[in-house]
Amino acid sequence: MTTAMSLFFVFTADEEDTVIDSDGRQERAKEKERKKERDRKRRRNVARRASSARKEGKELEDRPGREERRGRKKRDKEGKGKGGEDERQEEVKNDTVAKTQKNFSNENTRKLEQKEIEVVGEEDGDTEEKRKNGRPEKGGKKEDNGRGETVEKKQKKKRVETSAEHESSEEEEDEEEKVGEEKPEVLSPEELEKLKEEVDERKKLISTLRGKPWPMRKKLLTLRESHEFVEKYEGALGKGKSRKLYAYKVMMLKKWMKFQRDFENFKTACVPWEMKIKEIESHFGSSVASYFIFLRWMYGINMILFGLTFGLVMVPEALMGRPYGSMPRKTVPRADEANAMDFAVLWDFGGYAQYSVLFYGYYNSQRAIGWLKFRMPLSYFLVGVGTVAYSYMVVIRTMARNANEDGGGDNNSFNFSWKMFTSWDYLIGNPETADNKFASITTSFKEAILEEQESRKDDNIHLTRFLRVLANFLVLCCLAGSGYLIYFVVRRSQKFALEGLESHSWWERNEVNMVMSLLGMFCPMLFDVISALENYHPRIALQWQLGRIFALFLGNLYTFIIALMDEINLKREEEEVLKLNMTIWEASLYNGTMGANSTAPPITVHPADIPRGPCWETMVGQEFVRLIVSDTMTTYITLLIGDFLRAVLVRFLNYCWCWDLEAGFPSYSEFDVSGNVLGLIFNQGMIWMGAFYAPCLPALNVLRLHVSMYLQCWAVMCCNVPQERVFKASGSNNFYMAMLLVILFLSTLPAIYTIVTIPPSFDCGPFSGKSRMFDVIQETLESDFPAWFGKVFSYASNPGLVLPFLLLMVLAIYYLQSTSKSYKQANLELKKKLQTQNEENKKKTKMAALKAAMDLEEAQKARSEAPRQQRKNNASQQSYTGEKNTVTGHLVSSFVFVYPPAPRGHRIPGPLPGNQWQPAPSVQRVPNSQRHRV
Amino acid sequence: MGTTASQLRKDLLSEYQVVMHVFFRAHKRFSELLSKEDRNIPTPRVPMEKVLSLPELKSNPFRKRICHVFSTSDMKDGSLTFEDFLDLLSAFSDSATLEIKSHYAFRIFDFDDDGTLDGGDLEKLVNCLTGETDDTRLTTEEMRQLISNILEESDIDKDGTVNLSEFQHVISRSPDFVRSVQI
Numbered sequence A: 001m002t003t004a005m006s007l008f009f010v011f012t013a014d015e016e017d018t019v020i021d022s023d024g025r026q027e028r029a030k031e032k033e034r035k036k037e038r039d040r041k042r043r044r045n046v047a048r049r050a051s052s053a054r055k056e057g058k059e060l061e062d063r064p065g066r067e068e069r070r071g072r073k074k075r076d077k078e079g080k081g082k083g084g085e086d087e088r089q090e091e092v093k094n095d096t097v098a099k100t101q102k103n104f105s106n107e108n109t110r111k112l113e114q115k116e117i118e119v120v121g122e123e124d125g126d127t128e129e130k131r132k133n134g135r136p137e138k139g140g141k142k143e144d145n146g147r148g149e150t151v152e153k154k155q156k157k158k159r160v161e162t163s164a165e166h167e168s169s170e171e172e173e174d175e176e177e178k179v180g181e182e183k184p185e186v187l188s189p190e191e192l193e194k195l196k197e198e199v200d201e202r203k204k205l206i207s208t209l210r211g212k213p214w215p216m217r218k219k220l221l222t223l224r225e226s227h228e229f230v231e232k233y234e235g236a237l238g239k240g241k242s243r244k245l246y247a248y249k250v251m252m253l254k255k256w257m258k259f260q261r262d263f264e265n266f267k268t269a270c271v272p273w274e275m276k277i278k279e280i281e282s283h284f285g286s287s288v289a290s291y292f293i294f295l296r297w298m299y300g301i302n303m304i305l306f307g308l309t310f311g312l313v314m315v316p317e318a319l320m321g322r323p324y325g326s327m328p329r330k331t332v333p334r335a336d337e338a339n340a341m342d343f344a345v346l347w348d349f350g351g352y353a354q355y356s357v358l359f360y361g362y363y364n365s366q367r368a369i370g371w372l373k374f375r376m377p378l379s380y381f382l383v384g385v386g387t388v389a390y391s392y393m394v395v396i397r398t399m400a401r402n403a404n405e406d407g408g409g410d411n412n413s414f415n416f417s418w419k420m421f422t423s424w425d426y427l428i429g430n431p432e433t434a435d436n437k438f439a440s441i442t443t444s445f446k447e448a449i450l451e452e453q454e455s456r457k458d459d460n461i462h463l464t465r466f467l468r469v470l471a472n473f474l475v476l477c478c479l480a481g482s483g484y485l486i487y488f489v490v491r492r493s494q495k496f497a498l499e500g501l502e503s504h505s506w507w508e509r510n511e512v513n514m515v516m517s518l519l520g521m522f523c524p525m526l527f528d529v530i531s532a533l534e535n536y537h538p539r540i541a542l543q544w545q546l547g548r549i550f551a552l553f554l555g556n557l558y559t560f561i562i563a564l565m566d567e568i569n570l571k572r573e574e575e576e577v578l579k580l581n582m583t584i585w586e587a588s589l590y591n592g593t594m595g596a597n598s599t600a601p602p603i604t605v606h607p608a609d610i611p612r613g614p615c616w617e618t619m620v621g622q623e624f625v626r627l628i629v630s631d632t633m634t635t636y637i638t639l640l641i642g643d644f645l646r647a648v649l650v651r652f653l654n655y656c657w658c659w660d661l662e663a664g665f666p667s668y669s670e671f672d673v674s675g676n677v678l679g680l681i682f683n684q685g686m687i688w689m690g691a692f693y694a695p696c697l698p699a700l701n702v703l704r705l706h707v708s709m710y711l712q713c714w715a716v717m718c719c720n721v722p723q724e725r726v727f728k729a730s731g732s733n734n735f736y737m738a739m740l741l742v743i744l745f746l747s748t749l750p751a752i753y754t755i756v757t758i759p760p761s762f763d764c765g766p767f768s769g770k771s772r773m774f775d776v777i778q779e780t781l782e783s784d785f786p787a788w789f790g791k792v793f794s795y796a797s798n799p800g801l802v803l804p805f806l807l808l809m810v811l812a813i814y815y816l817q818s819t820s821k822s823y824k825q826a827n828l829e830l831k832k833k834l835q836t837q838n839e840e841n842k843k844k845t846k847m848a849a850l851k852a853a854m855d856l857e858e859a860q861k862a863r864s865e866a867p868r869q870q871r872k873n874n875a876s877q878q879s880y881t882g883e884k885n886t887v888t889g890h891l892v893s894s895f896v897f898v899y900p901p902a903p904r905g906h907r908i909p910g911p912l913p914g915n916q917w918q919p920a921p922s923v924q925r926v927p928n929s930q931r932h933r934v
Numbered sequence B: 001m002g003t004t005a006s007q008l009r010k011d012l013l014s015e016y017q018v019v020m021h022v023f024f025r026a027h028k029r030f031s032e033l034l035s036k037e038d039r040n041i042p043t044p045r046v047p048m049e050k051v052l053s054l055p056e057l058k059s060n061p062f063r064k065r066i067c068h069v070f071s072t073s074d075m076k077d078g079s080l081t082f083e084d085f086l087d088l089l090s091a092f093s094d095s096a097t098l099e100i101k102s103h104y105a106f107r108i109f110d111f112d113d114d115g116t117l118d119g120g121d122l123e124k125l126v127n128c129l130t131g132e133t134d135d136t137r138l139t140t141e142e143m144r145q146l147i148s149n150i151l152e153e154s155d156i157d158k159d160g161t162v163n164l165s166e167f168q169h170v171i172s173r174s175p176d177f178v179r180s181v182q183i
Helices: A001-018 A025-078 A085-137 A147-182 A189-211 A216-237 A240-270 A274-322 A334-339 A343-347 A374-408 A415-421 A431-454 A461-499 A511-531 A539-596 A616-656 A673-690 A697-719 A731-758 A774-783 A787-796 A797-866 A867-896 B003-007 B012-017 B023-034 B048-053 B063-070 B082-092 B099-110 B119-130 B141-156 B165-172
Strands: none
Touching: A189 A216, A274 A374, A274 A431, A274 A673, A274 A697, A274 B003, A334 A867, A374 A539, A374 A673, A374 A731, A415 A431, A415 A697, A415 B141, A415 B165, A431 B119, A431 B141, A461 A511, A461 A539, A511 A539, A511 B012, A539 A616, A539 A673, A616 A673, A616 A697, A673 A697, A673 A731, A774 A787, A787 A797, B023 B082, B048 B063, B063 B082, B063 B099, B082 B099, B099 B165, B119 B141
């Protein structure tokens, strides 16, 4: 790199010269000839220095090997010399190296002189060489000078090749002498330091080897050599005891690395459904697969939520809490006992299901249960908070990671190129999908071209605008209508519930859920029709569609929640009445028994007979569970009817139908990625909302997702056809995540509202008897922690402290926001700078190319004048050619972009002791991509 | 499977693991491709036809280019040794870096192997992307327009071709390149 840089400076300096003297052609040509010679000399020097640096490394690397061998021999002779073995060895090394170097240096001075002479002779040959070099460079576009020359050239080339070896050997010796001059002593502290550096570098190379675009063989070769090198010299760095320790440490490190690698492999092997998803990916492209990956991710989150609620809430209560039938809240009331086991009731999550660990009401408010003294209410509360907190954390972390990966694909400046270079989805392995992809790429190309043409003349903007406004108006009407419908239905169902469910038909009982599911099914289709009016680009249209469906679902959900709130208030009124009745009932019971027998044992009433409150929490939980179940059922049924049945009908009726069903109207269905993703997101939102009142919800959801995975995989593979417009999903990844975040926020809002503002029922649930649910925290603080802790906490929660803290947080947010803004600004500035630099460099390159072309022409002229001289001297050109090519490669790449160039062969820069390795030209398969440029 | 895997020396295996991401599956797939008689040769080569029949490559329009790029064969017949095959898989694995991917993608797109993407390369590339059938082909006018647009965007030094650095520059801005170049 350093050589490349220095050369670059030489080059640019020349460039400026040429710019300045822009007189007649003749003069410039002369000037250039002179300059060229100068330049050539300089360049050759640079090149030689570069090669010598490399070779020096190689030579040095050989030496220690030799030394060690000798050293070992000596050691063997010495036998059991223990004490100063190390030092002695070092001395021996020094001796031997010094001797060898002396020998070499004598020889080298002679050779160097010879070489100096040759360098002078080389000058003329250079031009010829340059032309030869230029020929393949220009791709035969510019010059074609007849056949006769090529024959001549071939002959020359041969000669050049034969002489090349000679040259290189000379060079080797040359730089060996330099080494001798520079370092009379070997393995001095500095040497050791260098050795250490080298070892470190090798290690770094080993660790970054994966990221190199080299062929496998080269990678292996490099790896093996580096390993050997590291093993050989690592030991030499330490001394005596520390060496052993060092070796041990290295060994352990190796073992640890291996373990990590194995663990990584194990982890990838453990990812579930990988093969299934890969198969779908190959058939349907990455967008459909992205849905399944999202589903899997969701499944993972729900697994953890399920683990939390199951392990910390449900199991402890079931095992250690009071058994069923011991309390009113844990017993089915007498009136319902008769049909508490009926399937219809259980399906509705009434009867025995209602009075079980599945719902909030079953839990007892006893502070500590079982021999573990498990704090049940506290655990219930913390799990509720923890699920929400965990979900927030995961979603936000994933979003941040996605945003990082996106890497600022912000500007549209490479629209066409991206379409060209990145549109093919390499995951596609199915010919049919591939055909669709071809078609979609073609249309996208055509569209892009059309857009490009149309962007200049945009007519009828008013009509489009009008249509868009109209479409949005229609959609708003739809949304409002669906919201009203749901509100109406919920209200009606409340009326029915008050009258008693038994007197109504099945439809009237399940109206709410059915209406919600039906709306969720048909409204998106309506939106789809409406969006045809708008004439958007498909990607934007998809986002609008998603946004609208999102709004619809959200509206429906919130209407549902508002209706639920009404119901909660009703229940609470009922509860108040009941509380009053309760005291009357107890008094009457007391009086009645007292009157009959004064010495009777305390009255025992069966818990099923005790009157109880309506327990609004369980009601809310039940509503959510019912909603989830009906939603799941609708999804599965639409899947079976809409996809499977349709596919079967199309497939088999096609034999006896008057038009082609497969290609014509009904055809097979496509997999609706956006709709499915939205369904998943809303389902999750309901889980988050309802999980506090029904701890069974995460379990249900895990079950649902599990079944979905298999069912949908099967359905996709057997009855869907690949999408006609196969678009890539990655762009919308964070879009989905953002939706999930919004939903998460919106669904925790009502849950938190109910927890904070509504007092819990007096006779059911873990918080019964408290005025608010979060009182459980205070209770724990008072009774389970030492007094000072409670005091500290009460001080900390003092508004005088909380408010400044909040203020501080707001300030911190503001500060971070402004710094990020300024960073962004700085980024922009840098970008601009880069662009201007690019432009300048472009100009320079152009000039350089021009100049090179001129050089070439002149060189040709010169050659035709004096062909003889060149033939004489062409022997010493080969090495120069090679150097020049690689060097110019570096040059171009390093100043066209400021980006780091792709490594073209690994090269260790400085002269280092023990550099064993050099890029082997036969293996180096790096493209000659830069050759054309200069 | 155990027998074939154990044929590899253990140290060689660990070396492969350092430079490679997926190993065992790769070896399995590779030995499936080999015919019976080939297995006894020390460095067997799989002919290009067999590699092309892999389901992952079957419908890829660049499959022949991929074989040629990764082949180290002297015959230029696109046949792959095991090491070449590993190269291929690791370049297309999802943990390969952008640099590796863009490097190989460039070479895949460089149809005439001259180190730059010129008009001819781009035309071939468009034809690959739009498929073989006539109804999806672009007309010459469209093609000309498209190529000039592409060159306008990505040919920064305006020499009429896209070289590796320019290509990487364009690709590195793209949000979904790394994800799309996977098998």
